[in-house]
Amino acid sequence: MVNRVYAKISLENLTHNYRLLKRNLGNIPLMAVVKANAYGHGALPVTKKLASLGITHFGVASFKEAKALIDAGIKGSFLVFGITDPYYREVLTEEGMIQTVDSYAYASKLKPKEGTIDVHVKLDTGMSRFGIYCHSDKDIDNTVTEILKIASLDHIHIDGIYTHFAAAEADRPFTEKQHRLFLEVIDRLKTMEVVIPWKHAANSAAILNADLSGINMARSGIALYGYPPVDVYGFLPVMSLYAKIVSIRTLKKGDTVSYSRIFTAPDVMKIATIAIGYEDGYLRFNTSRDYVIYKNTKCRVLGKICMDACMIDVTDVPSKVGDFVCVMCEQKDARVLAKNQQTITYEVLTNIGNRVERVYDDET
Ligand SMILES: Cc1ncc(COP(=O)(O)O)c(C=O)c1O
Structure with missing residues (x-):
C-alpha cells in the first residue's frame, strides 16, 4: 500500500x-x-x-x-x-x-x-x-x-x-x-x-x-527513459507520478492557502491536500503554475508548494481521501513539468526524491 x-x-x-x-x-x-x-x-x-x-x-x-x-x-x-x-x-x-x-x-x-x-x-x-x-x-x-x-x-x-x-x-x-x-x-x-x-x-x-x-x-540515457531531446515519435515515458489525497476541506470566501498566503479563495471552494512536496521533487517553482489531473480534470495547484504537501482545487471534482492524482502521467508528462519549471526533462526526472516509492510493472 x-x-x-x-x-x-x-x-x-x-x-x-x-x-x-x-x-x-x-x-x-x-x-x-x-x-x-x-x-x-x-x-x-x-x-x-x-x-x-x-x-x-x-x-x-x-x-x-x-x-x-x-x-x-x-x-x-x-x-x-x-x-x-x-x-x-x-x-x-x-x-x-x-x-x-x-x-x-x-x-x-x-x-x-x-x-x-x-x-x-x-x-x-x-x-x-x-x-x-x-x-x-x-x-x-x-x-x-x-x-x-x-x-x-x-x-x-x-x-x-x-x-x-x-x-x-x-x-x-x-x-x-x-x-x-x-x-x-x-x-x-x-x-x-x-x-x-x-x-x-x-x-x-x-x-x-x-x-x-x-x-x-x-x-x-534520456531516450531510454522516454524523452528523446529531438522530435521523433514513438518513445514512451517510463515514469509517471501519483500523489495521494490526504485531506479535503471546504474554504470560505477570503480564506487563504499555504505559506505566505498568496492564494485567497474568491468564493466558497473545495480543496484537497495531496502528499507531494518539494522534497519529493515537486519543486516550489511549480507554485501558481502547475496543475494535476484527477478524474480527467485539470486541478490547479493553489498557494505555495510545501515540503511534503500541496493543495489543489477540487471544487468541481467529486473527491475522496485516499484517491491518487496524476502529477506526471500520459496526459501530462515530464515535458509539461519541465516547461513550468523552466528546465529540461532530465532535471525533472532526476529531481524525484528518494522517499517517493518506485513501483515497477515487472521485475526480471
Ligand atoms: C558522458 C555521457 N554520456 C552519455 C550521456 C547520456 O546522454 P543522454 O541522456 O542525452 O542520452 C550522458 C548524460 O549526461 C553523459 O554524461
Missing part, C-alpha cells in the same frame, strides 16, 4: 524505447546510461531489466553507483564517467570497473598495488567539461601525444576512447566538428598502431539525428 506518493516505472516502456533505439543503431551496441539512479527511475531494477535485454555496458557517474549495482549481482562492464579520486583506485581494479581518464597525470595516479586498470580515454572536443582538450585541428598533436603517454603506463589498459557532444539536439555543424576531431584522433592513433577496442560518442540526440560513422558503441 502506497503511503503518500509513488512513481510508477514501466519497464515495458523502457524495453520498447530500447528497441526503438536499436532500430537506429543497427549492430552498434548501446551503453545504457544508468547514472543518477537511472535518471530517477531506480538504478537496480532498470539496469537489471536492461541487462536481461542483452545490454552489457552501463554508464555511471561514480564508482559508488557502479559498486551498488555490482554488489547487487548485475553482470556487465561499468564505465565511470566522472573522475574517481585516486584514493579509491583499488576499488576500481578489484571490481573490474572502467575508469574515465582525462590526462596522463591522472592516469599515473591510478596505479593499483597489483594488476592493471581498464580505462576509457575521454576527449574534450567541445564540451569543456572532462577530457583531453581537443577543440580544433591544432590540438590533435598534443592530444595524440597525451594518449600515447597514457598508453605507455604499465598499469593502464586502454579499453576505449570517447567524447561527448555538447549540442547534438540543436547544432549539427558543431556536432559534426566534434565527431570529425574524434575520428581524426582515432585515425592518427591507428597509424601509430594504437588500436583501441571501443570508440563511442553519440548520446540520445546524436543516435537519433547524427552521423554514427566510425563509432562502435553509443550511449543513451
